[in-house]
Amino acid sequence: MRISKTIPIVLVVLIACSAFYLTSVSANDAASSAAVPNAAPAVEVGLAPDDDPATSGVQVINPDWESRNRAVTITADVVDMNGWDDLTGTVTAEITGPGVVEDSPVSLTFDHEIDVTTAVYTGVFNMSDHAEGDYTVIITADDAGGLSGTGQESFTYFHTAGDVTPPNVANPVADPASIVADGVEGSELSVDVTDASGIYAVTIDLSSIGGNHEQPMTSIAGTDAYTTTTTAAVGTTPGMYGLPVTATDDSPNRNTNTAVNILLTVMPQEVVTTYDFTTGAGGDRWAFRKQYGAKPPATSKVPAIEFTQSKYEKIMADDSTMQTDRTSANGKYAIHRFKFSIDEPESSITEINILWNGVGYHYWDTGGATLYIWNVESGCYEKLSSSFSTHLTLEGSITENIVDYIDDSGSLTIIAEQNTPQRKFWRWVLRSSIGTDYVRVDVTCTLQPDMVVLDITPDDTEVHPGDEMTFAVDIRNDGASAYGYIGGAAHYPDGTYCNTEWKKTDYLDTGDTATVHLGWTVPADASHGQYGFVSATWDACRAGCEDSPYYLDGCCDGEQNRYDAANLFEVVS
Missing domain, CATH: 2.60.40.10 (Immunoglobulins)
Structure with a gap:
């Protein structure tokens, strides 16, 4: 079907000689004639327009394909080594593809000469409701010697521009x-x-x-x-x-x-710190002896007799040199208590491993010993390991709810207690004995930042209900290199709070300082008077809260520092 309203597209064909035969030719504007071998014309083809130059090959796009022709112009550069006037002038184009092109074949007409051997021929054909797909234009040019040369070019026909939308x-x-x-x-x-x-x-x-x-x-x-x-x-x-x-x-x-x-x-990477009595004995780690009347005790404060320096030296290494204690009263269990001050922030600890090595002996009854750890949250000891052997190594691990085992002072408490209390049988006193050779606590942690608030400065000291204001919170990272989370709340004159937004810091190396700006809109019903501001820092944001408002008791985890500044600004009428 042929539809009017054509849009021009150029097709260029270049014809050149390739096969040689002996003949005598002359060109109209040649200065002389010479006998040269005859050769078939060479053809170079061009098609226009290319509606999508960014895509490889020629793309012809006709969005109005149901009602309008899209004209394609052919340009053929034809070269004949005997001179372009050796061409017969018969240059034709055949168009093939998934749909029949009614205009095919197309007879190209002489347009102009380029030089003595090259002439340009052009022609036009139309594309409308033809099938989409790849089409090929084949040009054939004849010369006076009976030779023919061909050239071709392909194009892709689209009714639309195709898929140009990324995933x-x-x-x-x-x-x-x-x-x-x-x-x-x-x-x-x-x-x-x-x-x-x-x-x-x-x-x-x-x-x-x-x-x-x-x-x-x-x-x-x-x-x-x-x-x-x-x-x-x-x-x-x-x-x-x-x-x-x-x-x-x-x-x-x-x-x-x-x-x-x-x-x-x-x-x-995780870091493991070992706490034993090689260093710090009596300073940030302590050992106590010797007996108690319950197994386990209901308090973490007993026994309360601290080791002397000579006794500490016996438990510094796993070398079979022991501090041994035995009971002196019926109903008592031999017991050693150990308390360690843990330096790592609780939120950074991923695992605690405890080892105790020694002897548990009873003169008549059940031997061995039991290893316990104090749970601060529940207020009682939890059993980690137990054995009835006289010479024994007891081990246990804590991997969950680690914060429950470290008290407010940062200390962790464990005991090793012999399994049977002292008894008296007729004239004999059957004592309970415990001996410690070596004890250690391995704390595994992932180093965490420690964001400290240094100062808080409001952008105005006198505001009105409905005003927007900003608090500049100066912070410093005293911990491992990481991000931090900063939030806060305005402190009302009556002691209540109104929350602000929270923000994540830039990546701060150890010792880096930064200023975080927290915005707040003074509520319309804010009472008049002097206001303070409290800011808190956190080491993480709980999953799912990244896009939610953060308040002092809100969406972040692992509070590190809190700074409360009084009388920073005044709300006036």
């Missing part, structure tokens, strides 16, 4: 959201990717944490999810990383989306 990438998740830089602990990274043309590939750049810069993500059957698992290489700088996702659709245009990152926090 949709949503729900970037790292599970867990933080891992240790040890090359072992892993996190599953996932995104949901959709596109009407299908998905060709999804990759993620893990090079910033020691991985592949183009790591493939695998499709989960029956879902839109693509996933991969990663670790953080040893030596990766702690911090939050935005890992870029590249999603490519399966359209001919191969559209890509690179706008989404998966956030993953890399933590420093």
